[in-house]
Amino acid sequence: MLEDGRSFVGEAYGAIGETFGEAVFCTGMTGYQETLSDPSFHGQIVIMTAPHIGNTGVNDADYESDRIQVAGFVVRDPARRPSSWRSRGSLDDELVAAGVVGISGLDTRALTRHLRERGAMRCGISSMLADGARADAEGERVALAALLDRVCSSPEMIGADLAPLVSTPEPYVVPAVSGTAQFKVAALDLGIKRATPAAMAALGCEVHVLPARTTGEELLALEPDGVFLSNGPGDPSTADYAVEALRTVLRADVPVFGICFGHQLLARALGFETYKLTYGHRGVNQPVGDVATGRIAVTSQNHGFAVNAPLTGVTDTPFGRVVASHIGLNDEVVEGLECLDVPAFSVQFHPEAAPGPHDAAGLFERFRDLMAAARQARVAAAGGEV
Numbered sequence: 001m002l003e004d005g006r007s008f009v010g011e012a013y014g015a016i017g018e019t020f021g022e023a024v025f026c027t028g029m030t031g032y033q034e035t036l037s038d039p040s041f042h043g044q045i046v047i048m049t050a051p052h053i054g055n056t057g058v059n060d061a062d063y064e065s066d067r068i069q070v071a072g073f074v075v076r077d078p079a080r081r082p083s084s085w086r087s088r089g090s091l092d093d094e095l096v097a098a099g100v101v102g103i104s105g106l107d108t109r110a111l112t113r114h115l116r117e118r119g120a121m122r123c124g125i126s127s128m129l130a131d132g133a134r135a136d137a138e139g140e141r142v143a144l145a146a147l148l149d150r151v152c153s154s155p156e157m158i159g160a161d162l163a164p165l166v167s168t169p170e171p172y173v174v175p176a177v178s179g180t181a182q183f184k185v186a187a188l189d190l191g192i193k194r195a196t197p198a199a200m201a202a203l204g205c206e207v208h209v210l211p212a213r214t215t216g217e218e219l220l221a222l223e224p225d226g227v228f229l230s231n232g233p234g235d236p237s238t239a240d241y242a243v244e245a246l247r248t249v250l251r252a253d254v255p256v257f258g259i260c261f262g263h264q265l266l267a268r269a270l271g272f273e274t275y276k277l278t279y280g281h282r283g284v285n286q287p288v289g290d291v292a293t294g295r296i297a298v299t300s301q302n303h304g305f306a307v308n309a310p311l312t313g314v315t316d317t318p319f320g321r322v323v324a325s326h327i328g329l330n331d332e333v334v335e336g337l338e339c340l341d342v343p344a345f346s347v348q349f350h351p352e353a354a355p356g357p358h359d360a361a362g363l364f365e366r367f368r369d370l371m372a373a374a375r376q377a378r379v380a381a382a383g384g385e386v
Contacts, residue, residue: 022045161238229263
């Protein structure tokens with residue numbers, strides 16, 4: 001049941017019950033397990049546009065957090081039987097075990113077209129409507145009207161501060177893969193995926209993952225070579241605590257790299273505003289252009305908000321000059337920012353590619369090189385040898 005009153009009938013999939021959230025669609029044909037466990041989907045009911053879901057079952061390696069994060073799940077044709085040497089069970093059973101309510105067998109193409117035209121909106125999935133209420137037309141009308149009332153009284157995504165709900169409660173460290181760390185990264189967990197610190201650890205970084213409400217002073221107390229801001233759910237306009245922490249880091253001239261939600265927070269720290277997209281970008285096939293090189297990357301994205309910044313030219317901010325470094329080729333959304341006077345940059349997409357293509361993986365190397373350059377500058381300023 002969508003909040004504008006349109007409803008779809010299908011079969012129960014996953015747990016039996018009732019759930020509410022923002023209806024969004026994801027265009028990825030693979031990677032449903034990573035999608036389900038991405039904290040950025042917290043509070044959302046995800047509609048998969050690919051018709052066949054669950055074919056490879058579930059496994060322990062592909063989880064991007066410690067649990068399934070979505071509020072609900074909508075598919076057209078669920079797999080009758082999983083087939084993969086990595087599978088330890090079916091997706092249906094996994095959803096039941098996690099208590100995630102889903103629905104299958106409906107026209108996901110029609111539902112997706114509706115959301116593209118009307119925009120993402122609140123919705124509900126219910127497998128709890130009494131059988132007696134369906135016995136006649138009047139009973140069904142009353143039951144559906146009551147469900148619509150519950151949908152319309154559920155929380156909206158605009159104004160939702162969700163990052164602290166999915167962030168780590170305690171700091172933890174992901175050691176460098178090499179065993180000897182070349183750089184120390186303080187990562188603000190706003191809904192981080194496991195693949196992200198792993199990607200930095202593979203490049204010789206010791207990653208200290210910290211709770212969302214960590215202050216700028218606490219970040220700097222670690223004496224990091226760089227600060228990373230992760231992806232995450234909710235409305236970036238609510239995360240003033242992270243914006244203030246980031247401004248403290250920028251004033252200290254410590255290198256910063258932000259992705260997705262972190263990109264939006266860097267924008268806010270620089271003085272830009274954010275806004276809600278009509279239906280967002282969610283999938284593994286979003287084309288993005290690099291303004292400086294003209295190179296086009298196919299990227300993994302999951303966001304419903306975007307940055308309101310000029311697409312061309314240089315903008316003066318309290319932290320110096322800033323340019324848009326990447327542009328979304330489907331709708332000209334600002335997909336990246338680069339600071340010219342402080343060591344900071346951000347992108348709206350997910351370079352860790354979990355799931356998705358690896359076109360943007362080199363951005364982690366760019367962050368490493370930025371930290372190396374900042375270290376050399378500090379040594380030179382102190383009169384030491386570089």
